[in-house]
Amino acid sequence: MQRRHRTLPELKAHESAQTISFTDHALACKLTAMGVLPGATIEMIRKAPFGDAFYVKVDGVRLALRTDEAKQILLTV
Amino acid sequence: MSNDAQQLRPLKVGLIGNPNSGKSTVFNQLTGLRQKTGNFPGVTVEIKVGSFTLPKGQKVSLIDFPGAYSLYPTSSDEKVLAEVLSNPGDANFPDMLVYIADVTNLEKHLLLFSQILDLQIPAILVLNMMDVAAEEGIRVQTQTLAAKLGVAVVAVSGRTGENIAQLKAQMEQLAGTTPLATKPFYTLTENECSVAEAVKMNFGTENGYRALLIAHHKDWLPFLSVPERAMLTTIQDTKQFQSLRAQVEETMTRFDRFVPIVKSAVQQPSAFPLTFTDRLDGVLTHRFFGPLIFFGIMALVFMCIFYGYEITGGWVEGAMGWLIEQAEALTTPLNMAWLTDFITKGILEGLKGVLVFIPQIALLSLLIALLEESGYLTRVVFMFDRMMQRFGMNGRSIVALIGGGACAVPAIKGTRTITNWKERIITIMVTPFISCSARIPVYMVLIPIALPNAGWWIWAQVFGGMYVLGVVVALLSGWVLKKILRSTEQSFLTLHMPVYRVPHWKNVWLTVVDKVKSFVSGVWKPIIIITSVLWLLSSFGPGDIASKARASAEEEIALGHVPDSLRGDLEASYKLEYSWAGKIGKFIEPAIRPLGYDWKIGIGILSSFLAREVFNSTMYIIYSLESVGKIEEGAAGDQKPFERYSSLKDRMLNDTFRDTHQKIYTPATGLSLLVFYALAMQCMSTLVVVKQETGKWRWAIIQFVFMGAIAYLFAWLTFLAVNAF
Ligand SMILES: Nc1nc2c(ncn2[C@@H]2O[C@H](COP(=O)(O)OP(=O)(O)OP(=O)(O)O)[C@@H](O)[C@H]2O)c(=O)[nH]1
Numbered sequence: 011m012q013r014r015h016r017t018l019p020e021l022k023a024h025e026s027a028q029t030i031s032f033t034d035h036a037l038a039c040k041l042t043a044m045g046v047l048p049g050a051t052i053e054m055i056r057k058a059p060f061g062d063a064f065y066v067k068v069d070g071v072r073l074a075l076r077t078d079e080a081k082q083i084l085l086t087v
Numbered sequence: 088m089s090n091d092a093q094q095l096r097p098l099k100v101g102l103i104g105n106p107n108s109g110k111s112t113v114f115n116q117l118t119g120l121r122q123k124t125g126n127f128p129g130v131t132v133e134i135k136v137g138s139f140t141l142p143k144g145q146k147v148s149l150i151d152f153p154g155a156y157s158l159y160p161t162s163s164d165e166k167v168l169a170e171v172l173s174n175p176g177d178a179n180f181p182d183m184l185v186y187i188a189d190v191t192n193l194e195k196h197l198l199l200f201s202q203i204l205d206l207q208i209p210a211i212l213v214l215n216m217m218d219v220a221a222e223e224g225i226r227v228q229t230q231t232l233a234a235k236l237g238v239a240v241v242a243v244s245g246r247t248g249e250n251i252a253q254l255k256a257q258m259e260q261l262a263g264t265t266p267l268a269t270k271p272f273y274t275l276t277e278n279e280c281s282v283a284e285a286v287k288m289n290f291g292t293e294n295g296y297r298a299l300l301i302a303h304h305k306d307w308l309p310f311l312s313v314p315e316r317a318m319l320t321t322i323q324d325t326k327q328f329q330s331l332r333a334q335v336e337e338t339m340t341r342f343d344r345f346v347p348i349v350k351s352a353v354q355q356p357s358a359f360p361l362t363f364t365d366r367l368d369g370v371l372t373h374r375f376f377g378p379l380i381f382f383g384i385m386a387l388v389f390m391c392i393f394y395g396y397e398i399t400g401g402w403v404e405g406a407m408g409w410l411i412e413q414a415e416a417l418t419t420p421l422n423m424a425w426l427t428d429f430i431t432k433g434i435l436e437g438l439k440g441v442l443v444f445i446p447q448i449a450l451l452s453l454l455i456a457l458l459e460e461s462g463y464l465t466r467v468v469f470m471f472d473r474m475m476q477r478f479g480m481n482g483r484s485i486v487a488l489i490g491g492g493a494c495a496v497p498a499i500k501g502t503r504t505i506t507n508w509k510e511r512i513i514t515i516m517v518t519p520f521i522s523c524s525a526r527i528p529v530y531m532v533l534i535p536i537a538l539p540n541a542g543w544w545i546w547a548q549v550f551g552g553m554y555v556l557g558v559v560v561a562l563l564s565g566w567v568l569k570k571i572l573r574s575t576e577q578s579f580l581t582l583h584m585p586v587y588r589v590p591h592w593k594n595v596w597l598t599v600v601d602k603v604k605s606f607v608s609g610v611w612k613p614i615i616i617i618t619s620v621l622w623l624l625s626s627f628g629p630g631d632i633a634s635k636a637r638a639s640a641e642e643e644i645a646l647g648h649v650p651d652s653l654r655g656d657l658e659a660s661y662k663l664e665y666s667w668a669g670k671i672g673k674f675i676e677p678a679i680r681p682l683g684y685d686w687k688i689g690i691g692i693l694s695s696f697l698a699r700e701v702f703n704s705t706m707y708i709i710y711s712l713e714s715v716g717k718i719e720e721g722a723a724g725d726q727k728p729f730e731r732y733s734s735l736k737d738r739m740l741n742d743t744f745r746d747t748h749q750k751i752y753t754p755a756t757g758l759s760l761l762v763f764y765a766l767a768m769q770c771m772s773t774l775v776v777v778k779q780e781t782g783k784w785r786w787a788i789i790q791f792v793f794m795g796a797i798a799y800l801f802a803w804l805t806f807l808a809v810n811a812f
Contacts, residue, residue: 035331036161040581042338043157045195055365059374062473063580071195072364072584074469079581 016087018064018080021054027085028052029068034082041083045071052085097138097146098262101181103168103203105196106154107585108187109215112245114151115597117255122601134167134179135601141259150179158202158300159334161579162506166307172206173300174310183209183261185254190214190242191225193353197345198338201272204238205296209261211239213254218244224356231352236345237269246591273341275299278328285322290315303330364462364586372466381467385489388454392447392493396524399446407439429622436697437618441611443698444496444772445603447524451490451497452602453595458486460590464504465582472580478562479569481505481578484514488561491521492554495773499780500602509574513565515780516790519773520561522554522765525699529764532703532732536739537757546729553765560766560797606776613775621697625668625690636661659708668693682763682802683756685744695769702764703732710738755809759802767798 015030029050032038046052046068055065055072062077075083104110114122118137135151152171153164160166171177184203188196193214203210214220214227233240239257243250275283279299286298305311305319323330370376411431418427458464468482475484483505490498498518505511522530530553534546640657643649649657663669672689679689687709694705742751768774774787781787 032335035335037579037581038335039159039331039338040156040161040579042335042342043159043161043198044581044583045198045342047339047342055368056372056374058473059372059377059470060473062476063469065368065372065469065584069194071192072368072586074465074472074580074582074584076472076580079579 014087015084018052018054018066018075018083018085019077021052021085023054023056026051026053027087030084030086032082033084037079037082044073045069046073052083097148098141098258099150099180099182100147100258101150101152101171101179101184102187103152103184103199104154104187104213104215105156105189105199107583108154108189108196109245110151110154110187112591112594113185113187113213113215113243113251113254114149115593116245116248116251118149120597120600122597123604139255141255141262143259145259145262147258149185150181155199157198157338159303159338163508164506169300169304170308170310172203172208173297173304173308175297176310181208183211183258185211185213185258187213187215187245189216190220190227190353191216191223193227193349194346197349198341200236201341201345202296204236204269204272205294207269207294209264211241211254211257211261212236214240214242215245217242217249218247226354228352232348235348235352236272271296272344273337276333276336278326279333279337282322282326282328285326286319289318289322302328303334362586367587368466368584371463372470377466377470381470384458385486388451389489389492391454392451392490393524395446395450396443396493400443403439403442403446407435407442410438411435425626428626429619432626433619433622434615436622437614441607441614441772444494444606447494448497448500448606449599449603451493452501453599455486455490455501456595456598457590459504460588460594462585462587465584468580468582469584478565479510479513479572480517480565481507481510481514482580484510487514487518488521488558491518491523491561494523494525495519495521495770496606496776497602499773499776500606502780507574507578509569509572510578512572512781512786513568515777515786516568516793517561517564519768519770519790519794520557520564520766522557523699523770525770526553526764528700529695529702530761531729532706532735533757533761533764535729535736536752537754537761539736539740543729549761553761556762556765560801564793564797605779613778614771617771618697621668621694623667624671625663625666625694628666628670630665632662632665635665660710663690663705663708681806682759682799683751683753683806684760685742685751687742688751688760692763692767692769695764696771698772699764699769703735706735706739710735710742753810755806758809759806762805763798763802765798766794766801768794 016027021027029046029048029052031048032041050068053067055067057064058074064075064077064080066073066075066080102110102114114135114137118139121139122135122137137149137151139147139149141147152168155165155168157165158169158172160169171179171181174180186200186203188200200210200212212232214229214232217227220227227242229240229242239261241250241254241257243254273296275295280295282302283295283298286292286302287295290298290301292298292301301308301311302319302323305316305323311319322328371380414430414435415427418430421427455464458467464483464486467485470482471485472482475481484502486504487498487502490501495518498521499515502511502514502518505514530550534549538545538549636658639661640654643657644651644654668690669686671693672686675689676684676686679692684692687706690709691702691705695702740750740752743749744751768791774791777787777790778784
């Protein structure tokens with residue numbers, strides 16, 4: 011069966027995708043308040059030096075996310 | 088309200104906006120130096136209140152709320168705003184709100200604004216960063232925005248001060264009017280409506296959206312009683328209200344409504360070009376270079392503080408010397424020796440303890456403000472978050488730990504940037520383990536005593552080892568505290584990293600002034616009290632200790648062991664021995680004997696509470712070297728730091744226990760004492776600041792006991808290990 015979505019940590023550096031939804035309500039609350047809405051384009055910039063965090067760009071806004079948080083973001087394939 | 092009454096009662100204006108919208112900058116523009124910092128009642132969240140006067144004379148008291156993205160908070164900082172705005176009875180409930188939005192990113196900055204519109208509090212929308220907008224070619228039709236949102240809109244630049252006067256005029260105009268009942272920006276869904284109606288009926292809330300907020304936040308709003316909470320739970324259950332889901336839906340609906348409005352009023356150049364910030368981040372957050380550059384910067388900060396201490400410490404020393412002379416000259420004619428003594432050795436000594444920290448606090452807060460203002464600190468959080476998480480802390484804690492290498496006092500004040508309560512408490516608790524500059528003189532005395540036959544090369548290694556010990560114990564304690572402390576607050580990283588900006592001098596300057604002011608005002612009272620108590624303990628004792636000391640000195644001189652010229656030093660030594668401090672030293676001797684210490688070290692530890700370096704001057708007095716000590720201690724800048732205190736070292740190395748006649752200062756005792764000084768909480772200024780920052784003495788006491796226990800344990804193990812070896 012073909013997968014219909016992937017999560018943020020699967021993106022390679024400088025790869026972009028559209029957000030579909032968030033699997034955690036509390037995080038969804040925080041992200042939507044910061045303007046990361048379903049349908050936004052999200053670009054992976056780089057991983058943190060010691061791992062476990064990601065530097066991403068959403069509509070020109072720069073964000074840092076933990077891996078746990080990034081896994082809750084579903085993206086288009 | 089009559090005109091007079093208006094003049095008397097200041098207009099309460101709340102300043103709100105998203106983080107990094109430039110809120111503090113606008114606050115500084117409006118109020119300048121007329122601001123003060125305090126805490127919101129009950130929470131450790133900082134509140135800044137400033138005052139200014141509107142053109143026609145109305146006084147304004149401006150409350151700077153912590154930056155927030157929404158009225159659905161995810162940190163204790165953000166909660167403050169939701170708490171105050173959902174309770175019109177709150178002491179900080181504003182008459183009017185001034186909302187700061189970053190015009191270069193307006194689409195993301197209006198969520199909270201649309202929420203306060205629905206609370207029907209009079210508000211002004213301030214579009215900030217107009218100077219940047221002009222540079223980037225962003226054009227804004229403020230009238231279009233004003234018309235579509237139904238509020239006054241002012242475009243300003245917090246940096247240049249452009250249109251700040253117009254903002255004041257607008258506030259004046261709005262203050263005179265009563266808000267019109269407008270159509271809500273967000274229409275509640277059927278389900279939300281029924282919940283809000285039920286809340287309105289039971290709580291007498293008039294505004295529908297406020298009623299909804301109370302329902303959403305029923306679990307933590309502090310003004311709700313237990314039965315009220317239960318009732319709200321029943322309401323939610325019967326209406327099958329799913330709070331989190333409703334919050335997300337509401338947020339998305341709001342965005343759907345205001346994004347088109349922003350698009351119609353703001354013309355933005357289409358693409359997001361690769362900017363200066365992106366290129367800089369390519370290096371500053373790079374896998375290898377990022378951490379390397381960070382440690383480079385921190386090494387620089389550390390060196391600035393370290394040399395700053397050497398230089399400014401000399402100034403303070405000089406100034407205090409002069410003050411002491413003046414005080415002596417003034418009080419000696421009164422013929423009350425105790426008064427002279429109290430002023431010079433009690434009060435002024437305590438004052439010195441406060442003064443030496445001021446240059447350090449100013450310098451460290453200056454450097455940190457520069458890093459913060461430029462936007463660099465958020466990158467540090469991003470880079471080190473993972474590492475510090477393991478030890479119960481947060482990426483920002485690393486700044487505190489490194490600052491602690493200079494002085495824990497400003498470092499602990501800097502932890503306000505950590506928003507998670509538990510991570511902040513842990514950071515505050517472990518920062519004093521890092522060896523600060525006040526421990527250096529003590530290490531300089533004790534290392535050669537512990538290892539008298541080793542060369543300076545070994546001494547230097549042991550010296551470095553003391554820093555490693557501090558870091559290791561700090562991280563381990565963090566790990567332990569992480570397991571012990573409970574926190575319901577979910578910890579997020581999700582962090583917005585702003586574009587890099589050249590720091591604004593006014594913000595930096597006001598931060599430094601604010602930090603110094605709040606330190607001094609919080610700390611001087613307890614310090615004077617503790618200093619006076621310590622003075623009393625070491626100046627008085629059972630009976631007439633002065634004449635007893637004189638007699639003992641006389642006896643010893645008569646025996647011919649000591650030349651008459653040292654009579655003063657000998658008397659001072661006996662006086663300290665016979666004082667309450669000496670009694671306490673002897674009383675606690677059994678407790679510290681397992682570590683290899685005698686009662687004299689007990690007195691030293693007791694007096695170190697003033698500041699650790701006082702250990703040295705106390706030892707000089709006890710070993711009848713008061714006058715020598717003044718010379719040796721004053722010889723700062725000596726080429727051979729480990730040999731600065733040579734006569735004290737010789738005297739201490741020859742000392743024996745009175746009962747067993749064994750040498751006190753074996754390598755085991757020396758190393759154990761070093762470990763004790765590295766790990767024990769012996770600094771009253773730090774304790775006072777911990778109280779100030781956490782709002783409770785409880786944490787200061789826990790820290791004192793916790794660090795003391797660890798220090799005792801490690802010192803004891805060191806003593807046993809070295810003896811067995
Ligand atoms: N160019 C320009 N920079 C500004 C302006 N207003 C603020 N800044 C800068 O934007 C950055 C953030 O400003 P702050 O005032 O600290 O923002 P804040 O909203 O208080 O941020 P938090 O303290 O995180 O809530 C700082 O570097 C300011 O110097 C402005 O009008 N123009």
